[in-house]
Amino acid sequence: MCTVGVIGLGLIGGSMAIDLKRRGFASRVIGVEQDSIAAEAAKTIGLVDDVVSYEDCIGQADIIVVAVPVGTAVKMVPEILNKIGPDTIVIDVCSTKSQICHATQYHPRRGQFVSTHPMAGTEYSGPWAAQPGLFDGRACIFANTEESSPKAVKRIEELYGVLNMRPTYMNADQHDVHTAYVSHISHVTSFALALTVLDKEKDEKHIFDLASGGFSSTVRLAKSSADMWVPILTQNHDNVLHVMDTYIEKMLQFRDAVFNYDQERIRELIVEANRIKKILR
């Protein structure tokens, strides 16, 4: 039993707060939220036992969860490591791992920091998007665990165990390559799809009326927040750019096949794409 401090009471931070308290991992959960409306909402919803100041959170928590956009987290984690006692553990839950791991690499208290990426979420954000059970059954990536103390890693494995996540261990750079493919590019393609449709379908009623399940599911990530995604796309710049270029190349192959009425080539591309069926059910 311990006090967990969550900095950033959005979708991820808020959802962790709910389940860590409800499932008995934390005896007390305190939260920090700089946006005053979100802070009030978090109190009203009852996501945490108390909304406290940044300093009080650092002073009181045994485990500090940094759940803010990755641009802020890169500066915040070293700052927190400067202030904590020898038994406090800090984790981040950001979607890119290289930069935050590089920023903390030589910190004297690096051992007390565990860098993680719980791969769960929805397209919504803010405390009102937090929900119990969000993490159940999903993968949680632990990055560069050899730089953390074994004791800290073990404790954080317990934390994610309570959230029913499957731990996966990898190098931070490797993480950023994989997530560029299986997460970041999906967001970019959804944003581009939304922009295309909004640009051309001036009559919003038609979008609403005709959008079948297919369109809704491919475009839903386009609801994702700019605060979260601007830093992800710039921090994971090289990988995201590489994947975007491959994607644009595939799109142009498809475009040429359609342009040429080349039914054989279109079929070939679709059949090749269908292989995803064997991997994702």
Add this chain to the structure above:
Amino acid sequence: MCTVGVIGLGLIGGSMAIDLKRRGFASRVIGVEQDSIAAEAAKTIGLVDDVVSYEDCIGQADIIVVAVPVGTAVKMVPEILNKIGPDTIVIDVCSTKSQICHATQYHPRRGQFVSTHPMAGTEYSGPWAAQPGLFDGRACIFANTEESSPKAVKRIEELYGVLNMRPTYMNADQHDVHTAYVSHISHVTSFALALTVLDKEKDEKHIFDLASGGFSSTVRLAKSSADMWVPILTQNHDNVLHVMDTYIEKMLQFRDAVFNYDQERIRELIVEANRIKKILR
């Protein structure tokens, strides 16, 4: 009460067969399926009362539902109109409407044909993908109804009423523009996404392991069948090409913003894309 004949016992035809019988619109549902394995499966599952020959179906059904890929339907509908008696009604359920409406425009029995597009489906195909309730609450487009007899239109409105669909009326050409935006392009972006990931992530375990809900939902349409999509993309050639070009342009704008680390521009594009929130909840 009537006999409904369904030609093509796949996802759409099979799902219509189930609910038209179960909800009492049809006293008897007969089906035609040229693929012998699918025909056996449809019998085993019990999608229809009888699997019959093409000729028997045309001879016995009061309403004939043509639920085959659109390339085949364009030839089949005029052929069926040649053979039916004066009280039989024929409908198609294809995803493109211009070509089939043009192909039947001057047919002496054009009045007995109602061209529809029930906008429902999943990424799966075949009789084993058919399911009750597939159409409930979705939109059904009626194309060029002024070319059908009012009596035939009324009867088919009853049919889709039983399936709980909301009728929407539009011109066939207009339909093909809208669906290029809200359906066809989504499939192309999913195919391209699957191709990108399959090309680069040689380690399939990582795709499976790391794919969060976001990736699964943007890529799920890439499971869609080539038999259905090759003719859609070639028949709706001009519209699809136009939308693909707009999409590629948006993607390149995004790529340039990422390439230049231009956070302001990335934010602008995301915030613009976010407008889709107000239209699709």
